[in-house]
Amino acid sequence: ACTSTDSGDDSNHLQELKDKGVVTVGFAGEAPYSFEQDGNLTGATVALHREIFGNLGIETVEGVNADFGSLIPGLQANRFDVVSAGMSILPQRCEQAAFGDPEFNYTTALMVTQGNPKGLKDMQSVKDSGARLATMTGAVESDYAESLGIESTQVATPQDGMDAVMSGRADVFALTAISLNWMKTNNPGAPVDVTESFVANIDGKPQVGAGATVFRTDDKELLEAYNTELAKITSDPQKYLDLVGEFGFTEEELPDPNLTTAQLCEGV
Numbered sequence: 001a002c003t004s005t006d007s008g009d010d011s012n013h014l015q016e017l018k019d020k021g022v023v024t025v026g027f028a029g030e031a032p033y034s035f036e037q038d039g040n041l042t043g044a045t046v047a048l049h050r051e052i053f054g055n056l057g058i059e060t061v062e063g064v065n066a067d068f069g070s071l072i073p074g075l076q077a078n079r080f081d082v083v084s085a086g087m088s089i090l091p092q093r094c095e096q097a098a099f100g101d102p103e104f105n106y107t108t109a110l111m112v113t114q115g116n117p118k119g120l121k122d123m124q125s126v127k128d129s130g131a132r133l134a135t136m137t138g139a140v141e142s143d144y145a146e147s148l149g150i151e152s153t154q155v156a157t158p159q160d161g162m163d164a165v166m167s168g169r170a171d172v173f174a175l176t177a178i179s180l181n182w183m184k185t186n187n188p189g190a191p192v193d194v195t196e197s198f199v200a201n202i203d204g205k206p207q208v209g210a211g212a213t214v215f216r217t218d219d220k221e222l223l224e225a226y227n228t229e230l231a232k233i234t235s236d237p238q239k240y241l242d243l244v245g246e247f248g249f250t251e252e253e254l255p256d257p258n259l260t261t262a263q264l265c266e267g268v
């Protein structure tokens, strides 16, 4: 039988998903966006997906775990139907896949050794101090580092980044403030601190992350149906908070309605 994830042709993808009643999402185990807890797929992007795909008549959201850097390749290889990871809309990613409308605004922070002995506060301070930086493969923080000429150790997962700091293999791990604060809160007693969040730059341009769902480039009908349902949530702060508030997201994370996916793909 031809299933949605192996047909290799997305012209009928939405109908195939409705017929099956299941959408398979790729996720990277980055809390609180999308992760497993007690064997169950959960998180803010998953909560949005359950609501949105449910409204499209697709009742079940299943997950396939992949390293962050393998999410877009896995999507292209039909390992899953969409990516549920709050991925930033970035020009080079838009060349490989199609992004839905923005779902979350986020900024960056640094996980450091407890007490922040090197006094780190942003990417420039990492460069100036010569601190050993870890970033996640394929994640935007690797681009921030590269743009400043900082060499970073690549880790596969958020947990690996935290472990690198705790073991002393790295002085600092950069990721979204939301994910780092979640890890710190959920690992009480871990000898790490998380800095105040900041807006990082690429080539001198400030980058407020705008996370979205990722679709295959040809999957236009699904993308449009998704965006129509998403707009009902992002235009209603209470509805947004009802879905994602339990994962620590606030009105601060509500996407800026003036910043479109098309603009972000162009690199505003």
Ligand SMILES: CC1=N[C@H](C(=O)O)[C@@H](O)CN1
Pocket: 030, 033, 068, 085, 086, 087, 088, 089, 136, 138, 139, 140, 141, 175, 176, 209, 211
């Ligand atoms: C949710 C998330 N967004 C960034 C990115 O898209 O690269 C990275 O911070 C990795 N995690």
